[in-house]
Amino acid sequence: MGAGLVGRVAEVVALDELRAAAAHGSGAVALLTGEAGIGKTAVVEESVSRAAAAGVVVLAGRADPDEGAPAFWPWLRLLDSDVDGLDPSLLSLADAGESASAARFRAMRDVVSALAAAAASAPLVLVLEDLHWADPASIALLTALSREVATTRILVLGTSRTELDLPDATVLPLRPWDVPAVAAYLDRLGDTPAHGTWAPVVHELGGGNPLYTREVGRLLAREGRLARPAGDIDLPDGLRRLVARRTAHLTPACRELLGVASAVGAEVDATVLDLGDLAPAIEAGVLVDDPWAPARLRFAHELVRQACYAGMTRDARIRAHALIADALADAGAGPIEIARHRVRAAADPESRRLAAEACVAAARHATGELDHGEAVHWLTRALENAPSHDIRLERAGAAYRDGRLDLAVSDCEAIVDEVGAPAALVIRGLGGLGSVLAPALIRLCERALALDLGEADRAQVLAQYAFLIAEMHDAGRAEPISREAMELASRSGHPGALVAAIHARHELLDPMDSVDEVLELARRGVELAGPSGRPDAELWSRTWLLDARLCLGDLAEFDAECTRLAELVDRLGWPVARWHLLRARAARAMLAGRFAEAAATAVEARDLALRAQDTSAGLLLQAFQSGLALLTGETLHWPDDLAAMTMRFPGVPIGVTQLARIAMEMGEREIAAEHVAQMRGILPRLPVDGRRPFIVLSAGEVAAWVGDLELAAECYRLGLRYADLYLNSMSACFGSASRLLGVIAAALGEPAAGEHFSAAVAMEERLGSAPFVALSQITYARFLRPDDHRAARVLAGRALATARRLGMPAIAAEAAALAGDDQLTAREREIAALVAQGLSNRAIADRLVLSERTVETHVRSILRKLGLTGRADLRGETQYQH
Known part of the structure; x- marks a missing residue:
């Protein structure tokens, strides 16, 4: 050793x-x-x-x-x-x-x-x-x-x-030294062993930390005290003074060089900064030369470096950092390293100017590396040294890309009256019922529009204004503003203005009713992203394309578009871009029957958006989980946050409809009926936008369930335009619109109900989404059972096989009952009936004079045959309560 x-x-x-x-x-x-x-x-x-x-x-x-x-x-x-x-x-x-x-x-x-x-x-x-x-x-x-x-x-x-x-x-x-280890170390410092009283004293003083122990031991050895009994040690506070004593014998010039070296950092590269003769510091053990890199020196310990740095005067530190920054700039070092020293040398107007310039260069380098948080950091340093509207606008953009929307909004609000349109356009594509930022973004647009703007700038701000107003569910007010934005943009021919106008136009479309126009707008958005210098134009366009492909049932093109979006996410590094990618992947996993993956990815997307301060993500997660519950049979919980939001913004169609749908899925008929009643007044003034298909079809289905046939009939009339499309998007997937139309038509006694159900099964089979094939089959089977029991059994049997394979217990249980093919023995049917009534294994064993272990074995067999995950899935299943 x-x-x-x-x-x-x-x-x-x-x-x-x-x-x-x-x-x-x-x-x-x-x-x-x-x-x-x-x-x-x-x-x-x-x-x-x-x-x-x-x-x-x-x-x-x-x-x-x-x-x-x-x-x-x-x-x-x-x-x-x-x-x-x-x-x-x-x-x-x-x-x-x-x-x-x-x-x-x-x-x-x-x-x-x-x-x-x-x-x-x-x-x-x-x-x-x-x-x-x-x-x-x-x-x-x-x-x-x-x-x-x-x-x-x-x-x-x-x-x-x-x-x-x-x-x-x-x-x-590595644990601190114990007292014997301290004693062993002290014994090595002199010609004779240290007096036995020193070890506990030094151990208590240094806490067993080898570095402190070494410093104290070397001090005692230099003073010749180790051979004598322990006494008081007139030590200064902490290691910094110890280091000062250790370096006291060095020349003032060497100590000054050590200070400059400590300002460089943990290591000093002699090829960049020639500090002169540091050999005495190496001999003193303050610096260590690296045998693998002779041109580099390092401090014996980081605490030693900190002590040397703390011992410098303020003026000495400033001079050292200025010297280092100049040397690094001459050597072509990286901008971040230069900026670090320029900031620490900023003491007068000229040095603060140099610091600000270096910080902006560092921020732009960080942006090029997709490190937007680092860019915010350096732009903040730049503002501290040379406040300017341009730097603050640049920081707002970096903060937006980093998902720090509160800082981005604050910066924009501070400068919008001076810089105009650019400040109103930093944060794009965010807003809506769940966004606390929407009112602030609207005010930014209004303040910018009060200024004398050029044609292209005015078009872009108007487009942003229209988008935000539409997101706040006032499409009637937004539509003429959007039209004006498009006219100005077209007249100006400015690519950025055209991109903004396209975005606002898309917000005022029903994407299922105008899918061809959506595809064309997306194509133009991607095409204009480069000329406009607006990578977000490609981001929004790709999200529109993804939703359009889901609506059309074109999963091959959806998958290809997901790959393109992933490549864009890699290029941009924006949290909002990754959020959209996660939403797309969650929807695809749901359609493929990978339910656990879908749920986990949707939660990951929500968490990412919340970190970026977009509170609407929580509401979108609820919508996604509502669609997922149709397939998994999982019990939904009443969304208090959505209910509170709907109370704060009464009459908002999407909120009322979502609450009605959740109440239906929870089996809460009275609550569902209360929300359906609100839809009576909302439906006649329903805006034409991306929410309309979900509102019309869901409100119609819930109205049919609660028996409000008048509202159901109106929703059916409005929803027929979607018959050949899918109510699928990255926000939530509910399958073929024809299935929902069939449910409404069946409640109304419409002869076309069967045709809708048949079309729904065919559509889902063509799409290749096994979970929704099973859902459409069981829904159709339920409709056919009273009049065509044989056809119902065939459909239910097909649904049963898929539901068991994918783990869809609620659909599996209903399909087994409709198919008459649950494969239960007579004894299992008897036990299933008692479980459905809520009896425990012990109670069933007592009633049937069986052992509890036998009942437990039968219950496991029943759950396996029915494709159920637990006995709770059997409770309330009336087909076994006989």
Whole structure:
């Protein structure tokens, strides 16, 4: 064991064993964890020394705590080696034609493959220190390597103050030294053993932290006190003063150079910044030279660097950061690293101007890397140094892309009277009943329209204004504003104005009744996205195309469009874009019968939108879950938030209809009837927009269920236009409109009911959505049973097979009863009837004079044959209550 290592025998032995296993092809990841100064680096150095003595190649990298470090920084350092096949260029993301995420994935795979190939020739030990400061990309690469390291000749040795989420890693937590370990360390500092009274005193003072213990021990050794009994130690507060004493013998020039070095960061690259002679600081143990990179120096510990930095005067710090920024700029360093030092050197008008310029450059670099949160950070720094409307507008855009809508709105409100249209147009495509931002966005438009705007700008603001008003359920007011926007946009020929006008026009369409126009608007939106410089135009257009393909039942084109949207999401990196992609994937999973995936993806979409402060996402999730419950039979809960929203905005058609539908699905006839009654006054003034199909068909179905045949008849008349389409969208899927029309027609006694049901089955079969095929079959079978029992049994039998396969217990139970093919024995039917009445296994056993275990076995068999998930699904099933 190395002479300088104290109390870490178990950890070093464990690392030796892991290294030996790696040499034989069973690689591993080991993570040393513990607080600052606990001795992680000392254990690493001992392990590396033993590995080098065994002829193992060691590569090392270290994370940097400062905000200027680029992605993959420790890996870039590690790969900068003489090993064949390893080079920092493996992590280059500059590959034209790739999305950011695809380029990153490719680079990580290249590194993992290159390391495995290099280790095939000779075992490798990869040292990654200070991973608690590592960027997410570096941790992702470590995670990727950890999944494949077990079959390689690689030992990865990492250090971190905190545990990392690496399930396959061997974690070796380092604890503080105990009193005997402190005593062992103190004994090594002098020619004779330390007096036995010192160990408990030093242990109490430093808490067993090796760094503090070393500093106190070295101080006592220099003062020659260790051989005498312990006494009072006139120590200053904390480590900073200890470091000051440790560096007191250095020349003032060397201490000044140390201050500049501490301002650079954890490491100093001598090829960028020539600090002169720092050899005395290295000899004092304040700085450490890196044997794998002689041009770089690092502080012995981050706390040492902080102590040196804290010891500088304000003026010295400012001068140091200005010097570093100039050197980095001359060396062509990254804009974020330069900005970090420019900000810390900003003390007068000229330096604040330079800081603001550097921060804007850093923000634009971050935007290019799709890191919109980092862009907001640097634009905020820029505003602190040089407030301007242009920078604030740029920050509003970055905040919008990052999903921080409150900051974006605040910035726009502060400058709209000065900059006009651009401030009113930052946040696009959001609004509606559930959005708390809609009123603020409307006010932004009104303030901009009060200014003297050019034709193109006025067209764009009018279009935004019309969109928001329509989203707030006032289509009558929005329609003429939208028309004016389109006229101005067409006259101006401005691509951005045309995009905005198209968006407003789409908001005032019934997409099922005008699906061809929707497709054309979407085509134009995609086409204009490039010329207008409006990537959001392509985003909205792709979402319209997705909904249109669901409405038409074209799943092949829907899947292709999902792929295009995913590529766009990768390019943009916007939370709102990913939200739409998740909604699309949830709808597709529902149509395919992957119910658990659909539910989980819909919740993920909701959570993402809520983080971006779009409160309407919660209402959209309820709509999606309502459609899903049609298939799964899951019990819905009364949505208090939607009910409260509807009370706050009384008479809003979509809210009233959704509550009526949920009440019907919960079996609450009186509540459903109350909401249906409200629809009587709403239906005559129902606006023509994207909500109309759902409102008309759902209100008609609920009206038929509660017996309001007059309203049902009116909904049936209005809904006939949708007969050949699907009431499916990314918001919710309810299947063929013909099935809903058939339900309404059956309640009205319309002869066309059977034709609607037959068409619905054919449509769902053509679509290829097995869950909705089963739903249409069972609905049709229910209608046929009184007059054509044989046909009903055939349809129910088909529905039963699908429902059991996909896990649709409610449909499976009804289908089994209608098909007369539930496969239950006489005893099972008897027990099923008692379960349906709510009896427990014990009560059934007593009544039938059976053992409770026998009843339990029968119940499991019944549930399996009927495709049910639990005994609760049997309760209330009247077909077994005989």
